[in-house]
Amino acid sequence: MNPSIRSSVRRHPEGITIGLVILISVAFAVITQGGWLSIGNLQSISQVTAVLAIMAFGEAMVIATGEIDISVGSVSGIGALTFLGLAPVVGSGLALLAAIVCGVFIGTLNGIFVALLGLPSLLVTLGTLFLFQGIGYAVTSGFSFAATDAVRQEFIYNTVGGGYIAGVNVAAIWALIVLVVLQLIVFETPIGNRILAVGGDAGSSFSRGVSVTKIKFGVYVVSGVLAAFAGVLDAASIGYADGSFGATMELSAIAAAVLGGCHLTGGRISLLGTLFGAFMLRGIQSFLILLAVEPQWYILVVGLIVVLASVADRTLTRFATKG
């Protein structure tokens, strides 16, 4: 086979996902006789895609170092609850800051246990997933937090999810900003080179003077901040949140990253692919809704896609690194 094809597959793992997204978009549009492609539907897909993508970008950063963060669902829930709970009291600006601080805090907690103490990230973040989900339920104790009319008028509230630009929720703009910033950091800076190096081979990176501890700690804080921010964007768009907010989002975030060409073994990620992975998941969800398929089937479909994606991924990797 042509070596340049191998080389481009190697360098652009997201290519397949993007191709697939275009393919299923066309298929969905045809099957729903244009319903899926309607402006209203695309607007709603772009909002939910943006929220999921921002969370998945943080996940991708952690995956880049060869670790995992399954606490992001709970972190987004805590971010959402903090924002909506405090906004009527202190204003949406301080509420946003508090939500971000929560993200930093949980990310730091994960970072301490994984990076400093060297505990398995799956267990640590499973623990924080449950811990902060529990706190979310305890704080709301069956009630939900809602944005008051006064809060909905605030500029910051509208900047972080409540507002629309040209009919598109501002979350989509935020997702693009985060994408560009992270893309530059990961692929164009020394820090990014070291993040990928740590995921590729932590021991070798360390021997070249890279501080593996700092890098891993850093990506957990980034993941925490982005998950909390995604929670704020989602909560401001919906206008209310309860204790279950963000539940199971971590699975979609991981699925989006994996679909997008991020290797769970670390060292190879694609942020653009992750965006398309998130779009694919949300697009399928919306398609099923339009077909009036019961929502629980969505989870089944996601499961199938992720399994198929991992098989395809391995096949492609073998193809691309052969000779």
Place this chain on the structure above:
Amino acid sequence: MRTTDGAADSRQPLISIKNVSLSYGNFKALTDVSVDFFQGELVGLVGDNGAGKTTLIRIISGINPPTSGEVYFDGEKITKFHPKKAMDLGLECIQQSIGICDNLSVGRNYFLGREPVKRVLGLPFLDKKKIREASAKVVHDFGLRDTVDVDDEIALLSGGEKQTFKIARAVTFRNRVIIMDEPTNHLSVRERAHVNELAVQLKQQGLLVIYITHDIFQIHRIADRIVIMENGRKVTDVPRDAMSADALEGIIRDGGRAPSKGPKVA
């Protein structure tokens, strides 16, 4: 303990290891090792598998701190053990099994940990042009295939090419010390000869070269001094001319227990 010849003794050692021990849990990898290394010498560090050669190198290159004992570099006591610190002091190490990240390109591996940057709006971005050009030159100078693309993942190189790359990187960034841990692994006979020539050249340029190997006959031809380790202890430390390669091999074969050649091993 034997020491090097008188000329070397009068100088300050570049690296001085004093009573260093290292334990992993109950396992003692190094026991009370003291050894000096001088600028401009080629030292062969020899011993059987598990003798503690690589462990000693891991301490010198900052990967592991010792459990007890001291390490001095150029007369200054090392208090913080980190590979970055060692690199900053001018030490390059060709590790045996680590040192390359397969997922990164050849160029990115070359500069890993010391990436060149160009400032854009005050922010540090990778200087990709420099990364590409500098690493391409090194890859070419050290005789890797012309088809090697420095933008491609280093995983595509063969074992021998990766080893050549590691040597090339260490030699190009050479500063004061080069440590080679089994550098001729994966290499052809011709490449081995080339690596040995390189080691001698580096020494002649005034660097300290510490060369770890199993092959006493090979190192005896080029080293100024031979240090033999066994069971985590230093058992012999002699100028090359003091003993024949056969005699030294005898010490290694007998596990450092040759009667008059070193302290008793428990």
